[in-house]
Amino acid sequence: MKKLLITCLLSFFMLSFMFAQQTKLRGIVKDSESGNPVSGVVVKIDKNTVVTNESGTFEFNNVPEGKTYLIIDQKGFENYSQLIIVSGESMKVDDIKLKHLAEETDKTGITEVSASSLESDDVNKEQGVSSLLHSSGDIFTSTASYTLGAMYFRSRGYDGENLATYMNGIYVNDAENGRANWSEWGGLNDVTRNKESVNGISASSFSFGSLGGSTNIITRASLQRKQTKLTYSLSNKTYSNRLMLTYSTGLMDNNWAFTVSGSRRWGDNGYVKGVFYDAWAYFVSAEKKINDHHSICLTAFGSPTTRGQQGGSTQEVYDLTGSNYYNPNWGYQNGEVRNAKVKNFHEPMIILSHYWTIDNKTKLTSSLAYSFGYNGATALNWYNAADPRPDYYRNLPSYEYYISNHVADQNVINQTTYAWQNNPNISQINWDNLYQVNYNRNLKGQQSSYILEDRRNDQQQISLNMVLNKELSGDVKFDGGLEIRKYTGHHFKTISDLLGGTFWVDIDNFALRDNGLNAIEIQNDVNNPNRVVKEGDIFGYNYNIYNNSGLLWGQLSVTANKFDYFAALNVSTTSFWREGLMKNGYNINNSFGDSKKYSFYNGGIKAGVTYKINGRNFIAVNSQAMTRPPSVYNSFVSPRTRNTVTANIQDDQVWTADASYILRTTFLKARVTAYQTMFWNQNEISSFYHDDLNTYVNYVMTGIDKVHQGIEIGLEMKATTNISFTGVAAIGSYRYTSNPLATVSYDNHMQPDITETVYSKNFMINGSPQTAGSLGVSYRNSKYWFFNANFNYFGDNYLDFNPERRTVSAMPYASPNDSRIPSILNQIKVDDGFTLDASIGKSWLIKKVYYNVNFSLSNILDNTSLITGGYEQMRFDFDTKNINKFPPKLYYGLGRTFFLNLSIRI
C-alpha cells in the first residue's frame, strides 16, 4: 500500500514537470455601482479557483492554453462569465464589474431558525441539521443544504461527523461526537459569509477533507466587505426577532482592518409552544497588514444563548392534543409557560492567525485558537416521586390497555382523554404541583422530591493549524498542513433549581431501591458520601474526557491540458481517555481517576482525476480510503459512571468513490454524480432509562457495516436573462450490511450483561430522506426585484430502530408463524411528503444607501403531516411482545412559517 502511494505521488511530480508552463492571468473585480474593488470574490477558471485580495485583484498562475471561461458565481452579485482565449502568454483581463443583486433572503438565517435540534434523552436520537450552511456555487449542494436541509435532508445520508468545518483553518467539529456545532456562532451571519467549500472528497487547499465535504469559514477582517449594516428580522419559527449590526472598515490606508458585529435573537414562543429564544452574539476581528508578506489577524466571537427545546412525542399524544407540534417540555408555573429543557451555552473562541506570503508562489497560514465556556441543558430530576413528564406512557389513555391482568376500563380512558384535551395540568408539566410537593418536604426537613438539573459539558480546546500552499511549478501545486488539538470536556451535573425545596442528597435514587439504605452502591461519590447539595453544586456524575490529536496532510495537484489530477494523504494520531472525578458506588475500582489511554494511528489517501472533454464538459472521478479512530462518544459504555469501554474499541474503515459528469454552459449548468461509500467496523452506543428495572441501560453495538450509494443530479437552466429554473434530485440507498453484536449492560448490575446478534442487515439508515428532490424557479430583474419558489419532495425516510427488537430473544416463542413477528421486525418507513417554499425581495439604492426587504414563506401549503424523523423507543415489552406499548417518538416538519428580513447597508 505504502509503495503504491509513493509511486503515485512520484508520478504526479513527474507529470508536473512534463506540463510545466507558466501562463499568468490577472485582473481586478469591482463593484459596478461604487467602482470600489471587491475582496473575497471567488474567481474560477476550469477547476482552478482564486480569491480576490483586499484590492480586488486576482491572479491565476497557470492557465492552460486555448479557450476557457472565467466564471464568477458570487453570492449577492449577478453571475458573471467571460470567454478568454489564452495564447500561452501572461495576460491581464479588463476590470470585471460585478452587478449587485437584490439581496436574497438570508437562507442561513432561515435554516438556522428551522434547525433547532430536537431534544432527546439520548444524544444519538436527537434530530439535528448537520449538513447545513454548506455554501457552494453548486446548485445541488446549495439546494440540498438550505432548501432540503430545512426538512433534515442530509446529502448522501452522511452524519454530521462526515462534514468537516473549519474556522480560519481551525477544525471545529466536536472532539467527542465529531459533529460541528453551528450555534456557537449563531447570529453572526454577516461575518461568517466568506467560505471556502469543498464538495465531497474533491481536492481541497485547506484540509485533507472529509467524506461529505469541508467548509472553511474565513473571518479575517481584511476580507470582510466594507460596510455598515443593520438588519432586523421577524419570524415565527424558533425566534421571533433578530437584530444585527455589523461594521467593517475593510483594509484602511494605515493597513489595519476591523470588523465588529453584534446581534440578538429573541422570542417567547416559536412555532412550537415553549420554544423560547434569547441569544446574543458578538464578533470582533482586527487585522494588521505588516507588510506585503505578513498579516496578523485576531478574531474573537461568542454567542451566549438560552433557548427552550422541543421534544418529540408519540402519535397518540399528537392526536390527543390535536397537534403534531405538541411539546412535552413545558408547563404552567404561576400561569406562565416554563420549559424544563433549556439549552444554555456560551463557548467563546479566540483565533490568532498569521498570513505569510513567503513569495508569490508560497503561502503559509497559521492559526492558534483557544475556546472555552459552558454548555448546559436542563432537565427535571426526581427522587422517590412520580414521573413528572406529562407524556410518560402510564399517563396516557392507552396505558389502560397495557396494564397486566387488567380489563381496560372505558370510563378511565374517557376521563384521561378528556383531561388531556382540557386540563393543561395533565397535558403539560404541572410545575405548581412540583413546588407544593417540595414545600411539603420542607415541612419535614427533607430533601426536594423534584429538582431541575443542568447537565453540563464544558469544553476547553487549544488548536494549532498550519497550511502551506505552494506552487511547485506552473501546473503542480502542493497543499499541506498540520492540525493539532488538545481537548478537555468536563461533564457534570449541577442543581439549577431546587423548585422551592431546600437541598438534595447526592445519592443514586435508583440504586437505593435496589440496594437499600446504607449500601455503598447508592453513593454517586463514595469519596463524599450522602453529600448535601444545593443550587449550583456539582452532583450525580463528574468526569473529564481528554482527546488529543495531531494530523499531517499533503496534497499534490496537477493541472494539464486535458486532465487535472490530485492525490492526497494524511496520517494522524489520536489519544483519548476519561478521568473520573467521583468514585461511583457501583464501580468503586473503575470510576475514579484516569482510565487507560486509548491511542490510535490512522491514515487516509484520496485521489481524483478530471477529464476536460472541452471547456464545457467534464468528467471527474474521485476516491478515498481511510481509517478513523472510534469516536469518544461511541467508546465509553457509560462515561457517567465508569471507565469501561466497548469490547471492540478499534479503528473503523471507510472507502468511498464518486464519478461525475459536469456540464457548464451559459445556458445550462448540470452535474450528475454517482457515489458509493462503505463503512466498516463502526460502534454505536445508546443509553436509555428503563423504569421497570430502575436503571440506565446501555446498548452497545459493535461491528456495524454500512453502505451509502446513490445518484445526485443538479440542473440550473437560465431560460431568459431574468428567469432561471433549477432541478435537484437525490436518489440514494443507505443501509446496514452487517448483523452487529450488541451488548446490553445495566448500570445497576441488576441483570448480567447480555451479548447477542442484532439482525439488522439490510435495515435502512435513518436520519434523512433517502430520496429527495426540488424543482425551482427564480426571477430577478434589473430593478432589483427577485422572486423564487421551490417545490420539494421527500421520500424513503425511516425511523431509527430499536436493535433489541431484532434479536432472537425478542421473538415470541410460541410459534415461528406468530403474527406478531413481522410487526416486531419490520423497520418503520414514514410517508413521503412535499413542501412548497417561496421568497420575494427587493432592494433600493438611494443616495448610496442600500435598503433591502425580503420575505420568505416555507411550507406554504401548510403540510403538517410530514414526518422528518424519529425513533422507536428503546424499551420493548418482552412479556407481551406488543410493540404498541412503547410506540415510536416522531418529529414533524414545521407547517407554514415566514421569515421577514429588513436591512440597511452603506
Added chain:
Amino acid sequence: MKTVKTRIFGLFIILLTIVSFSSCKKDIETPPFDEPHFTVPAGATLKTIAQMKAIVGSSSIVIDSNWYIRGVVVATDESGNYFKDIVIQDSTGGIDIKLEKYSLFNNYPLGQMIYVNMNGMYFSNANGTHSLGYKGGTGIVTLPAIMIDAHIFKDKFPGPVPTPVTLTSITCTDNYINTLVVFDNVSFADAGSVFADPLNLLGGMTPRNFTDTLSTTAIILRSSTYANFKNVLLPSGKGSVRGILTKYNTSWQFCIRDINDVYGFAIDPSLILTASFASSLGGFTPYSVTGAQVWAWTSYGATMSGYAAGTYNANEDWLISPALNLTQHTNIKFKFESAMNYGTAGDGSLKVLYSNDYTGTGSPAAATWTEFPTYILSAGAWAFTPSGDIDMSSIGGTTHTYVAFKYVCTTANVATWELKNISIKGQHI
C-alpha cells in the same frame, strides 16, 4: 455618509434598548405555598370510618351516595414498604386507600388531613379487612390516577401524626385494624435475618414473627422487598415496634412504615465487638510507627493528628482492635463513623485494614494487612460519616482476626481524624 452611519448606529442603539426592556425573559415567580382548605359540600354527608365499616360489613359495595370520610394520613409509601396505598385514621378507626400513583407521600404526607369523596369508589371487605379503592374486574383495585383529584382532597397543612395506641396484647378488637399502634417489649423470632428476603415471600411480603408484650400470640410483621430497609437485620433483644395493624382473616399482621418504627432494642443482634469511644479507646491499642503523636481518646472519640504545638510532624500510627473471633458468625458487618478535617477527601491519610496473622502485640509491620475494598470515610469539615456496612464474612476470618485504622501524614499534608461508634455484628451460626 458619516451622518447615515451615525443614524444607523443610533437606530441600532434605540432598537436594542427597546428590545432589552421589552422582551427580557422574566424570571417566573415562585409559586406560593398554598394551604389547602376543604369543607364537605352541602348535600353531602360526612361519615366516620367506623360507620362506613359497619354499613359495608362483610360485603363489598360501590358507594353511590354523596358520602365522605376524613382522616389523617398515618402510613405512606415513602419507604417503599407500602406501594400505591396510604392509610388514614379518624377517631373511630382507620382504613387503607388504594390509589394508582407512585410516591403518594409527596402529595399526602404523614399527618395530612384528607377528605375522601367515596361516591363511585369501591368499599371492599377482603379477608376481614376493609379497604377503599376502585372496582376492578376481579375485586378491589387502585383508584385510577386520573380520578384521584376528584376523590381525594387535602385540608390544611400536614400536622402531627396521632399518637399510636400502645397495645400489650393482640387480643384486641377489630377497631384497631389499619390504625397506628405500638407494641413495647417485643422480640423477633428471626433476629439477625434481614427484614425482607426475596426468597421468603408470602403474598409478596416477607413474614417475620414477633411476640407481643404478654408473650401470648405471634404477630406477623410483613415487609416488602421494595422497602428501603429490606437489608437491615432484625434486632435481637427486646424493644418497641410501631406501625399499622392489619388482619388477614383471623391472623393478625403488622406493617412498619420505615425502619424508625423499630426502636429501643437494648442489645444489638449478635454483637462481636462494640466500641463507641465515648469515654475511652475501649480495648483498641494505639501503635506508633513514626512520629511522636499517637491515637488518643478525646471527647470526640479516637483522635489522631500529626499536628502538635504549631508544627506538622510526619507520622504513621495504627489503632488496632482486640482479637476478634470471627468463626462463630456469618453475615458479619463491620461499621464505624469517621470525621476528618484539614485533609483532602480520598487522600489516603486513613486506611482501614484487617489481618489474620497479627500476633496481638508489637509492630503491625510484622503481619500481613489487607485494606478493605470498600468503605466510606468522612470527606472533611468534621462531618461524622457512617462507613456503610463493610463485609467481613468473606475475609477468611480466624479466631484471632484484627482490624486496624492506619493513619499516615507527611509534614506537608496533615489531616486530623476522629473515629467513633465501631461495631461488628453477625449472625450466629
